[in-house]
Amino acid sequence: MERKAIVVLSGGQDSTTCLFWAIERFGKENVAAVGFDYGQRHKTELECAQNICDEAGIEYEVIPTPIINQLSANSLTRDDIPVEEEKPEGAPPNTFVEGRNLLFLSYAAIYAKTHGATDLVTGVCETDFSGYPDCRDIFVKSLNVTLNLAMDYNFVIHTPLMWINKAQTWEMADKLGVLDLVYNKTLTCYNGVMGEGCGHCPACTLRRRGYEEFMEMKKCTK
Numbered sequence: 001m002e003r004k005a006i007v008v009l010s011g012g013q014d015s016t017t018c019l020f021w022a023i024e025r026f027g028k029e030n031v032a033a034v035g036f037d038y039g040q041r042h043k044t045e046l047e048c049a050q051n052i053c054d055e056a057g058i059e060y061e062v063i064p065t066p067i068i069n070q071l072s073a074n075s076l077t078r079d080d081i082p083v084e085e086e087k088p089e090g091a092p093p094n095t096f097v098e099g100r101n102l103l104f105l106s107y108a109a110i111y112a113k114t115h116g117a118t119d120l121v122t123g124v125c126e127t128d129f130s131g132y133p134d135c136r137d138i139f140v141k142s143l144n145v146t147l148n149l150a151m152d153y154n155f156v157i158h159t160p161l162m163w164i165n166k167a168q169t170w171e172m173a174d175k176l177g178v179l180d181l182v183y184n185k186t187l188t189c190y191n192g193v194m195g196e197g198c199g200h201c202p203a204c205t206l207r208r209r210g211y212e213e214f215m216e217m218k219k220c221t222k
Helices: 012-027 044-056 067-071 100-113 137-151 166-175 179-185 202-219
Strands: 005-008 031-037 059-064 120-121 156-157
Touching: 005 044, 005 179, 012 044, 012 100, 012 166, 012 179, 031 100, 031 156, 044 156, 044 179, 059 100, 100 120, 100 137, 137 156, 156 202, 166 179, 166 202
Parallel strands: 005 031, 005 120, 031 059, 120 156
Antiparallel strands: none
C-alpha cells in the first residue's frame, strides 16, 4: 500500500522546499498540506501556501490555533513587539513562538491519522535553527515516539532539512525544479514581505546569505 504524507506548510522557503521533496518522494496523489492560523501578524503566509498548493495541485487546509497567540507574546504575533535584528545572548530570539512546533506537529498528526496518512514532513533545521529549541533533532525524535504512543499509530516524522544549511536548501529546491518558485513566491520575511523580503530581518539575512553561497557553489561546478 502506498504511504501518504502530510506536510506542515507555512508558505516559507523551508516548508515549501519540503513540500516538493514530499511530492517527489511519495507522489503528488499521496501528499496533502496543512497550515496554521495562530494569530500571526502576517497572514499573507497562508495565502502564499494556498497559492503554492494550487500551483502544485495539492490539497491545503488551514487549522485555527489561536490559543498560541493568547498564551505567548512575541514579535510574530504582536504588533507592539518589534523584531530583534540580533539574537540576544543566551536566549531564544523574540521571534520564537513558544510550543509552536510541538502543537503544529501534534495537530498535523491528528489530521494525518484521520486521513489515513502515516508520514509527517516538516522543514525544521538544526544547522540554521536560529536558537529555536523546537527545531532540534532530539525534539523531533522525542515527539515522534510520543505521538506514536499517544495515538497507537506508526507515524514517521521526516525532516529533510535537518542537517543542511540554507545554501544546501536552495540547492535542494534547484534539484527539485522549483528554485524560481521558492525564490519569488514564498514568504520567509519576519516583516511580511514576499520573495526577497525586507532584506534586514534575521530570516531575510539568513535566506539571502544562503542564496549567495548557493550561487557561488553553482558557479564553481560549471
